[in-house]
Amino acid sequence: MSFELIQSQSIYQGRAFAVCRDQVRLPDGKITYLDVVAHVNSIALVPVDGQGRVWLVRQYRHPARKTLWELPAGTLEAGELPEDGAGREIREEIGQAAGRLQKIGEFYLAPGYSTELMHVYLATELRADALPGDEDEFLDAEAFSLAEVFAMARDGKIQDAKSLAALFLARSFLPG
Secondary structure, eight states, rough: OEEEEEEEEEEOOHHHHHHEEEEEEEEEEEEEEEEEEEEEOOEEEEETTTSSOEEEEEEGGGGGGEEEEEEOEEEHHHHHHHOHHHHHHHHHHHHHEEEEEEEEOOOOSTTBBBEEEEEEEEEEEEEOOOOOOTOOOOOEEEOHHHHHHHHHTTTTTTOOHHHHHHHHGGGSSSSS
C-alpha cells in the first residue's frame, strides 16, 4: 500500500501545534487532501511511590470544560530526549523525582489527524524534588492505591485517554 505526499501547506501555526493541509496520492492513484495536526511528541508517567500508590493530577482541561484526573504528562521540549522529559515533567507536576524510570510503551494519541507520539514511563523510587510548574498549569497531585486508580478508570472517573492507555500498559509491571 503506497501513499505519496505530493505537497504540504501550513494552514495555522499556534503555540502548541500547527495544522497542515497535505495533498496525498492514494494507492489507487486518486488525489485527496488530508488535514494534519503537527504536534511535538510527549510523555506520560505512571508514578508509583514506596507505598504502592499511583500519583494522579487533577487539572482543568478547557476543551472538555471540566477538571479531569490524569497521569502526569507533558510535551517534549526541542531536542529533549523522552527520558529527560519524563524526569522533568514528574518533578514539575507532582513535585517528586523518580529514582528509576522504565519505558513501558508508546502510542499515537490520535493517528487519524495528529503526529503526536507519546512515550510512557513507569516511575518508581520517588523522592521529593520539585521543579516550578508551567505558568498556565494549575494542578493538584494526589496518591491513590492501585485498586482505587483502576476503579476510577473502570467507573469513568478517569476520562483522559492517555491515562487510560498508560494504565493499561502499566498493568503487567505493577504489583498484584
